Amino acid sequence: MDKGKRRMKGPFENSLKQLAGVRKIIKMDDNIYAQLQSPQRFLEVSIPVRMDNGSIRVFTGYRSQYNDARGPFKGGIRFHTTVSVSEVKALSAWMTWKTAVVDIPLGGAKGGVIVDHKELSDMELERLSRGYIRAIYKIIGPELDIPAPDVYTDPRVMGWMLDEYEKIVGHHAPGVITGKPLSIGGSKVREYSTAQGAVYALMEGAKKIGLKKGSTVAIQGFGNAGSHVASLLQDLGYKITVVSDSTGTVVNSMGMDMKELKNYKEKTGSVANYPGSEEVGEKNCLTQDADILIPAALEGVITEKIARGIKAKMIVELANGPIIPEADEILEKKNILVIPDILANAGGVIVSYFEQIQNAYGYYWQEQEILEKLEEKIKKAFDEIWENKENYGTTLRMGAYALAVKRVSEAMKDRGWG
Ligand code: GLU
Numbered sequence: 032m033d034k035g036k037r038r039m040k041g042p043f044e045n046s047l048k049q050l051a052g053v054r055k056i057i058k059m060d061d062n063i064y065a066q067l068q069s070p071q072r073f074l075e076v077s078i079p080v081r082m083d084n085g086s087i088r089v090f091t092g093y094r095s096q097y098n099d100a101r102g103p104f105k106g107g108i109r110f111h112t113t114v115s116v117s118e119v120k121a122l123s124a125w126m127t128w129k130t131a132v133v134d135i136p137l138g139g140a141k142g143g144v145i146v147d148h149k150e151l152s153d154m155e156l157e158r159l160s161r162g163y164i165r166a167i168y169k170i171i172g173p174e175l176d177i178p179a180p181d182v183y184t185d186p187r188v189m190g191w192m193l194d195e196y197e198k199i200v201g202h203h204a205p206g207v208i209t210g211k212p213l214s215i216g217g218s219k220v221r222e223y224s225t226a227q228g229a230v231y232a233l234m235e236g237a238k239k240i241g242l243k244k245g246s247t248v249a250i251q252g253f254g255n256a257g258s259h260v261a262s263l264l265q266d267l268g269y270k271i272t273v274v275s276d277s278t279g280t281v282v283n284s285m286g287m288d289m290k291e292l293k294n295y296k297e298k299t300g301s302v303a304n305y306p307g308s309e310e311v312g313e314k315n316c317l318t319q320d321a322d323i324l325i326p327a328a329l330e331g332v333i334t335e336k337i338a339r340g341i342k343a344k345m346i347v348e349l350a351n352g353p354i355i356p357e358a359d360e361i362l363e364k365k366n367i368l369v370i371p372d373i374l375a376n377a378g379g380v381i382v383s384y385f386e387q388i389q390n391a392y393g394y395y396w397q398e399q400e401i402l403e404k405l406e407e408k409i410k411k412a413f414d415e416i417w418e419n420k421e422n423y424g425t426t427l428r429m430g431a432y433a434l435a436v437k438r439v440s441e442a443m444k445d446r447g448w449g
Pocket of ligand 1: 181
């Protein structure tokens, strides 16, 4: 059983534990290590929002700017009830390692608002999105910090946020935010880039351990990333046998049709009880039989207990931080290959970076060109982290951390921060 005390640990503590782990395998300068223990800047804001009934509700929001040694801070904004100081800090640290591991010239940040978006009308959601930007506009900018979508924020929200920022500064600045609608400077592929990047990483991992294309896949979470990865993998010949969302887990060992499942979810609001499948309950997704497991929801879901029950041969972390460090150790002993989040879900920020380049030039690329560039970036990073894993005799996560932290440290030293 997991110990209650351990379960209390926040995501930021877990991210620091991962950093301490990498410190053991690479020679990390003490001065650098000390600076990597906390964000460079952390802002907490109150956002008063006029509700449709005339009352004012005050929401709490955050922006954590972890490290900008390699370039402007970069990272999404999450609208969720579980947003907390610890979560936002952890996510901003993970963004720092993510941009470094795929070698794009950006730092790491993250933002969030504590809100249940389902309780808000469209007008209230727009006022909250604009209010968040009014609260943080002084610390963001195309060359300072560039937000993007994350859990429960989407292109529409990015459109409102961009508009609010441009109204405040009085000129166009499309590069201040990525994941925008195409009509106002968004990039092709961005909508499914996180999933696409995960597919490229998954295929590299599958080659290493000899998994065939007809392999079975379990996906936890059927939001933007989860549903896109499901369709992309089905098109490639993988069999999606397990899918869950916050209401249930559906299982069919013959594989399910993702188009039909998406339509079903659109109609009913959830995947639960999808006809022709067995409903096993939301909590039981991660330990079902499947060759590949893709957690695509929130952090901290794979605890020690869950790790012991996992049957998959490979885990692809489409969510940020789904595996706690103690569970990682168990998975390593069980010889399960974990493709770490900072590579597996980096497709989103890579295409965000491409979006910024297109914004800076005012010239927009075709879908194929972006896909080729994305694939190249993921494959190169995969090879590099695999090399680090072999060289240090460690896990793929620690191989990725070694590479990322070395890159961030080098930039910090070159700036004279060492
Ligand atoms: N929210 C995404 C992530 O966690 C994308 C961030 C971005 O594009 O800046 O990687």
